Amino acid sequence: MRQRHTHAQRRSSVARRDLPFRVAIRGRRQHNQGVKIAVCVKQIPDPANPGRLDADGKTLARDEKLILDESDSYGVEMALQLAEAAGGEVVLVSMSPTGEVGGIRTALAMGADAAVIISDDALAGSDALGTAKVLAAALRRTQPDLILTATESTDGYTGTVPAQIAELLSLPSVTFAKSVEVGSDGLLVRRQAEYGYDEVACPLPAVVSVTAGVVEPRYPSFRGIMAAKSKPTEMLTLAGLGLEPSEVGWTGARQRIIDVSPVPERGGGEICEDDGTGHERIVALLEELKVL
Amino acid sequence: MNTEAQLSHAARSGATLSPSPHDFLGIDSLLSEEELLLRSTVRRYVEERILPHVADWYEQGTLPAREIASDLGRLGLLGMQLSGFGCADSSATAYGLACLELEAGDSGVRSFMSVQGALAMFPIWAYGSDEQRERWLAQMATGEAIGCFALTEPDSGSDPASMRTTARRDGSDWLLNGTKLWITNGSVADVAVVWAQSEDGVRGFLVPAGTPGFAASDIPRKLSLRASVTSELSLVNVRLPADAALPGVAGMRGPLSCLTEARFGIAFGAVGAARTCYETALQYSGERNQFGGPISRFQLTQQKLVEMMIGVQRGMLLALHLAKLKDAGRISPAQVSFGKLDNVRMALEAARSARSVLGANGITLDYPIMRHMNNLETVITYEGTHEIHTLVLGQALTKQSAFG
Ligand SMILES: Cc1cc2nc3c(=O)[nH]c(=O)nc-3n(C[C@H](O)[C@H](O)[C@H](O)COP(=O)(O)OP(=O)(O)OC[C@H]3O[C@@H](n4cnc5c(N)ncnc54)[C@H](O)[C@@H]3O)c2cc1C
Numbered sequence: 001m002r003q004r005h006t007h008a009q010r011r012s013s014v015a016r017r018d019l020p021f022r023v024a025i026r027g028r029r030q031h032n033q034g035v036k037i038a039v040c041v042k043q044i045p046d047p048a049n050p051g052r053l054d055a056d057g058k059t060l061a062r063d064e065k066l067i068l069d070e071s072d073s074y075g076v077e078m079a080l081q082l083a084e085a086a087g088g089e090v091v092l093v094s095m096s097p098t099g100e101v102g103g104i105r106t107a108l109a110m111g112a113d114a115a116v117i118i119s120d121d122a123l124a125g126s127d128a129l130g131t132a133k134v135l136a137a138a139l140r141r142t143q144p145d146l147i148l149t150a151t152e153s154t155d156g157y158t159g160t161v162p163a164q165i166a167e168l169l170s171l172p173s174v175t176f177a178k179s180v181e182v183g184s185d186g187l188l189v190r191r192q193a194e195y196g197y198d199e200v201a202c203p204l205p206a207v208v209s210v211t212a213g214v215v216e217p218r219y220p221s222f223r224g225i226m227a228a229k230s231k232p233t234e235m236l237t238l239a240g241l242g243l244e245p246s247e248v249g250w251t252g253a254r255q256r257i258i259d260v261s262p263v264p265e266r267g268g269g270e271i272c273e274d275d276g277t278g279h280e281r282i283v284a285l286l287e288e289l290k291v292l
Numbered sequence: 293m294n295t296e297a298q299l300s301h302a303a304r305s306g307a308t309l310s311p312s313p314h315d316f317l318g319i320d321s322l323l324s325e326e327e328l329l330l331r332s333t334v335r336r337y338v339e340e341r342i343l344p345h346v347a348d349w350y351e352q353g354t355l356p357a358r359e360i361a362s363d364l365g366r367l368g369l370l371g372m373q374l375s376g377f378g379c380a381d382s383s384a385t386a387y388g389l390a391c392l393e394l395e396a397g398d399s400g401v402r403s404f405m406s407v408q409g410a411l412a413m414f415p416i417w418a419y420g421s422d423e424q425r426e427r428w429l430a431q432m433a434t435g436e437a438i439g440c441f442a443l444t445e446p447d448s449g450s451d452p453a454s455m456r457t458t459a460r461r462d463g464s465d466w467l468l469n470g471t472k473l474w475i476t477n478g479s480v481a482d483v484a485v486v487w488a489q490s491e492d493g494v495r496g497f498l499v500p501a502g503t504p505g506f507a508a509s510d511i512p513r514k515l516s517l518r519a520s521v522t523s524e525l526s527l528v529n530v531r532l533p534a535d536a537a538l539p540g541v542a543g544m545r546g547p548l549s550c551l552t553e554a555r556f557g558i559a560f561g562a563v564g565a566a567r568t569c570y571e572t573a574l575q576y577s578g579e580r581n582q583f584g585g586p587i588s589r590f591q592l593t594q595q596k597l598v599e600m601m602i603g604v605q606r607g608m609l610l611a612l613h614l615a616k617l618k619d620a621g622r623i624s625p626a627q628v629s630f631g632k633l634d635n636v637r638m639a640l641e642a643a644r645s646a647r648s649v650l651g652a653n654g655i656t657l658d659y660p661i662m663r664h665m666n667n668l669e670t671v672i673t674y675e676g677t678h679e680i681h682t683l684v685l686g687q688a689l690t691k692q693s694a695f696g
């Protein structure tokens with residue numbers, strides 16, 4: 001998954017905008033408090049098990065054990081590395097409609113320091129924007145210097161939540177990071193692109209989505225596993241975040257799921273005997289597919 | 293799989309309860325959240341880091357011991373059942389589950405963990421001086437230093453008290469002479485725990501690699517436990533300072549107590565090897581077609597699968613029960629013998645049966661079964677042979693020793 005980068009690089013920079021909260025990283029580090037990194041993580045049904053739809057037939061059933069989305073483990077690892085290098089703490093932020101915490105424990109066992117979990121029956125059915133509103137509200141309370149996310153979740157694949165969080169918080173948004181450096185005057189991010197990578201400088205706080213595969217997530221150690229349960233884990237409801245149930249869940253969703261249907265079975269394909277003209281049929285087929 | 297959630301879900305939805313082929317008795321519900329996370333972590337490590345390479349290691353007769361040591365150290369599995377010095381003071385169940393998952397990959401990898409934690413770190417921890425513990429335990433827990441356990445000799449196997457390796461006083465020093473054979477990790481170890489006859493009975497000595505007169509060479513042409521280093525150690529006038537001896541124990545109790553620790557892990561580990569064989573056979577039999585359909589529809593195949601499944605589940609219950617006894621401080625060496633004997637026998641039977649289900653494919657390294665089957669021939673021999681454990685149990689029942 002790791003993409004080779006060419007020498008093509010582009011430098012750009014995201015303008016500092018009017019920030020609702022700002023914790024100067026330099027100030028923090030002068031006070032030896034280190035950098036506070038929030039990582040948004042999601043718990044999903046184990047992709048190793050066959051997925052099932054809920055009774056309504058429109059959402060993935062989540063009544064079995066959920067695990068940490070593998071695509072989030074890269075952000076967690078990157079946050080741990082940054083916090084280890086610069087000093088600081090890693091806080092997980094997760095929306096967990098069912099109150100499940102198993103996947104979050106995995107990230108705590110990897111070494112994250114604390115977790116903020118938003119759990120509320122009214123969250124069921126939230127679309128990407130609803131999710132972003134909830135996470136943004138929780139992040140506003142957490143006041144991190146840096147927010148890391150995955151580029152997209154493995155079960156939903158919308159890929160829009162990171163930019164939505166940034167917009168809701170009026171923070172710079174940098175997507176598809178392959179590396180992140182925290183410097184004295186902000187962030188230096190290499191962002192994956194088809195032609196190589198962009199080098200992006202931006203002030204903190206910022207929202208950065210981390211490409212899967214760019215770091216090697218550590219395995220939780222046995223000590224980490226034993227410590228996970230006793231790490232501070234804050235459970236919040238919508239009311240605790242000051243959000244109305246009507247803003248989220250099925251009622252708040254601006255996206256309507258009309259239908260979910262299984263992928264059609266693959267057809268049998270075409271078998272043709274080569275009577276010496278096989279190549280003609282192949283060329284014709286490639287032309288039909290418009291690849292020639 | 294979260295069996296509790298599954299059960300309650302099934303109850304809510306009124307579905308008929310249908311046991312999972314992978315956890316037929318719902319034994320997972322006996323494990324804590326931490327134990328389940330430890331298990332899934334080690335299982336993932338094995339799937340990602342061991343299984344892609346182990347067939348090649350096996351074929352080449354090698355194990356990247358340093359790499360495995362630092363991996364297992366980072367996972368926190370080396371000496372995890374001990375306390376202090378960077379060790380995690382784990383429950384016996386957690387320790388056992390780690391052994392199980394490693395051995396589901398390969399008995400050689402589990403052997404590495406057993407030797408390091410139970411056979412090398414344990415005696416230093418239990419019988420060592422403060423200096424010895426300080427010097428070795430923390431770096432053995434991280435895998436920076438590797439240990440081995442040298443008891444067996446060319447002419448002294450099941451009857452280790454007959455050992456000929458000697459430790460003689462020379463002034464305040466010790467002089468060690470003898471040959472040790474079949475020593476796991478021997479040539480890669482930074483420190484060997486060598487058991488030798490002294491004037492006050494069998495004593496343990498810490499012999500650092502590179503000590504003059506001490507040499508290790510690997511045993512070639514093994515057909516079992518090939519992804520594991522097995523060595524011969526030779527000790528010719530090896531001069532050691534007075535403080536090289538483990539001060540805390542004299543007599544056969546020393547090495548035997550280490551073996552009890554390691555055997556306990558094997559009772560779990562064997563279940564892992566058996567599970568892999570069973571699951572491979574279960575999947576294969578559903579995909580392999582003969583006489584117009586999958587071979588899993590034949591009664592004879594089903595009987596094999598059922599016997600394997602029952603063996604794995606029963607072995608798991610036995611191992612978990614022993615762990616409970618151990619955590620309560622109420623386990624006896626004979627009860628550990630029960631676990632080692634019965635679960636290794638079960639695993640070997642499962643491996644042979646699974647091998648037959650896979651037909652010709654079963655004899656290759658493309659499938660894990662024959663590798664496990666060959667490994668288990670070592671597992672049934674080391675740490676007390678099947679026969680020796682039978683005699684231990686026989687003696688416990690009759691109060692009569694049948695050893696001599
Ligand atoms: C791959 C491998 C790794 C090993 N690693 C280590 C290690 O790290 N450290 C270490 O010290 N040792 C190690 N061993 C040695 C192992 O512990 C011995 O092989 C084991 O104790 C048996 O000894 P033996 O091979 O000399 O067999 P023997 O003792 O000669 O036994 C041969 C046969 O006779 C039977 N027998 C013996 N006595 C009796 C009796 N009284 N009644 C009935 N039957 C009896 C045995 O059960 C066996 O079937 C290892 C062995 C192997 C194969």
